[in-house]
Amino acid sequence: MHKTPSLLLVLLGSTPGVETDTSQEIDDDTTPIPSQVEAAIRADTYTRWVFEVDAVGGRTLDAETSTAIPQILTQLVDKPDGIAFVSDDVLEGQLLWDDAALRAIAEATFDDDAGTDVHSTHVMLLDGTYTTPNVLGVAWEHTHVVLFTDAIVSFCAFGPGDADRVCPLVERGVLLHEIGHILGLVNTGLPMVTDHEDPDNSYHDVDSDCIMYWAYERDGIVQYVQNQWSNAPDLGFDESCQDDIAAIRLR
Numbered sequence: 001m002h003k004t005p006s007l008l009l010v011l012l013g014s015t016p017g018v019e020t021d022t023s024q025e026i027d028d029d030t031t032p033i034p035s036q037v038e039a040a041i042r043a044d045t046y047t048r049w050v051f052e053v054d055a056v057g058g059r060t061l062d063a064e065t066s067t068a069i070p071q072i073l074t075q076l077v078d079k080p081d082g083i084a085f086v087s088d089d090v091l092e093g094q095l096l097w098d099d100a101a102l103r104a105i106a107e108a109t110f111d112d113d114a115g116t117d118v119h120s121t122h123v124m125l126l127d128g129t130y131t132t133p134n135v136l137g138v139a140w141e142h143t144h145v146v147l148f149t150d151a152i153v154s155f156c157a158f159g160p161g162d163a164d165r166v167c168p169l170v171e172r173g174v175l176l177h178e179i180g181h182i183l184g185l186v187n188t189g190l191p192m193v194t195d196h197e198d199p200d201n202s203y204h205d206v207d208s209d210c211i212m213y214w215a216y217e218r219d220g221i222v223q224y225v226q227n228q229w230s231n232a233p234d235l236g237f238d239e240s241c242q243d244d245i246a247a248i249r250l251r
């Protein structure tokens with residue numbers, strides 16, 4: 001059976017004691033790719049990709065995020081009928097979210113009812129914090145994504161104007177990182193064309209210029225956004241990540 005990272009393995013940057021046998025996964029063409037990863041990348045069964053957004057009251061994705069992320073993904077995956085975020089349920093909030101609470105609310109609220117030719121990914125905009133407070137987003141089972149919106153604001157808004165300038169890009173970056181895990185990056189179901197997994201932080205890119213770097217689902221992304229502010233912010237997947245996706249898309 002292919003390795004299916006638990007919630008914690010995807011969330012936490014370092015996974016002491018977990019061995020990843022990269023060479024075997026690259027060479028073994030028979031290793032099954034998780035069906036959700038294939039569904040997101042290829043158009044065989046699903047020609048459209050929808051992000052079903054459930055949110056604790058009042059929370060919404062930044063409008064630019066809702067258009068920028070589909071634009072990025074359209075370049076990477078094969079979805080001729082489009083990619084979109086669709087607002088759905090209003091969720092009950094709480095102060096602290098542990099793994100059991102996340103799994104429970106995810107199971108109770110993911111409708112996955114967008115249509116037979118539509119692949120759905122579940123995005124939850126939650127209040128409160130995760131049990132690891134500087135973790136700003138999580139993803140699991142190539143299906144569910146959580147953004148901890150209160151935690152994002154607590155880390156992104158330092159100076160005057162940050163709430164408007166920095167916070168939307170931090171939110172966008174964390175979301176893109178988690179969608180990367182949905183796509184099987186890095187080495188979480190999507191075979192690596194060339195080895196680009198961080199030896200010290202499993203399931204993340206070794207290159208700090210890639211959005212799949214381990215720190216970018218944590219408060220480390222704030223510095224990344226601020227450093228790039230004078231240039232055009234580039235919160236994308238690096239060439240190695242793009243190659244991994246393309247290998248499945250073009251297979």
Ligand SMILES: [Zn+2]
Nearest residue numbers: 010204214217
């Ligand atoms: Zn991650």
